[in-house]
Amino acid sequence: MKVGFVSIVGRPNAGKSTLINQIIGSKVAIVSDKAHTTRNNIQGIYNDYESQIIFIDTPGVHKPVQTLGKYMNKQVYYSLEDADVILFMVDVTEKIGKGDKFILEKLKEVKIPVFLILNKVDKIKKELLFPMIEEYNKLFNFKEIIPISALKNDNIKDLINTIKKYLKEGNKYYPDEYYTDKSINFMISELVREKVLRLTNEEVPHAVTCLVEDYQDNGLSVHINVLIIVEREGIKKILVGHNGSMIKQIGTQARSEIEDLIGKKVYLELFVKVINNWRDKEKYLIEFGFKEENEN
Numbered sequence: 001m002k003v004g005f006v007s008i009v010g011r012p013n014a015g016k017s018t019l020i021n022q023i024i025g026s027k028v029a030i031v032s033d034k035a036h037t038t039r040n041n042i043q044g045i046y047n048d049y050e051s052q053i054i055f056i057d058t059p060g061v062h063k064p065v066q067t068l069g070k071y072m073n074k075q076v077y078y079s080l081e082d083a084d085v086i087l088f089m090v091d092v093t094e095k096i097g098k099g100d101k102f103i104l105e106k107l108k109e110v111k112i113p114v115f116l117i118l119n120k121v122d123k124i125k126k127e128l129l130f131p132m133i134e135e136y137n138k139l140f141n142f143k144e145i146i147p148i149s150a151l152k153n154d155n156i157k158d159l160i161n162t163i164k165k166y167l168k169e170g171n172k173y174y175p176d177e178y179y180t181d182k183s184i185n186f187m188i189s190e191l192v193r194e195k196v197l198r199l200t201n202e203e204v205p206h207a208v209t210c211l212v213e214d215y216q217d218n219g220l221s222v223h224i225n226v227l228i229i230v231e232r233e234g235i236k237k238i239l240v241g242h243n244g245s246m247i248k249q250i251g252t253q254a255r256s257e258i259e260d261l262i263g264k265k266v267y268l269e270l271f272v273k274v275i276n277n278w279r280d281k282e283k284y285l286i287e288f289g290f291k292e293e294n295e296n
Helices: 016-024 067-081 098-107 126-139 156-164 184-200 233-240 242-262 278-288
Strands: 002-010 042-048 051-057 085-091 114-119 144-147 209-217 221-230 265-274
Touching (some): 002 098, 016 051, 016 156, 051 156, 085 098, 114 156, 144 156, 184 221, 242 265
Parallel strands (some): 002 085, 085 114
Antiparallel strands (some): 042 051, 209 221
């Protein structure tokens, strides 16, 4: 049995979350067009008859401006320590940037096989792909180079089979029925946050946080209260909307996916709270799963 851990790293919006959801066949990581949607290292567990591969979806590496950004970068670096394979994922519709070069410099410090994963190849002409590969090859000595389309599931089986060649024999880390290491509360809060980001577009910053405060399973149905934490009163007004129109829309879309997730009727209530004091906010973030140091 081939087993191992695979970290997926890259700039924001390279398609890391889309790839891991495609591989696992379930929604493990939320997806939006807004940069830095993924904040934590999220494990998606792939099983077949000959292997178990734990894929780690990491936040996009970027130059951090706020404490949250520094935390997100730390999450990526932690994921590299125990990985057996690293997938360096790039969006081929974007030129090689400072962010890509920054990540590759970090990867030179590790002694782990690194694959170059060229995502969204369905969106460019094939003749444009080869010069890009040559440019990346000048920056790093990749063990494998694999073009894919995560969204269209192109070449994903090839990627998995190639990964298996670099894994060791061993026992499974998780039972076959597991497809993620995250709790149900975490996944619910992330689904709500995804709808917030998608429906508000650029109006609401990615720093918004969601937290399941109450989860009551009555057998046939589940009552869930989710707190949405924002930093300014103006953001709260946007999320609530005129006569509660926006918060209702967020709740309706989130509830549908939460019902699919848990397989029961869901009664979902959303509350928006303004917390602009770091110490008060830290209390919620720690409970939410952050282990960020309080920095001055």
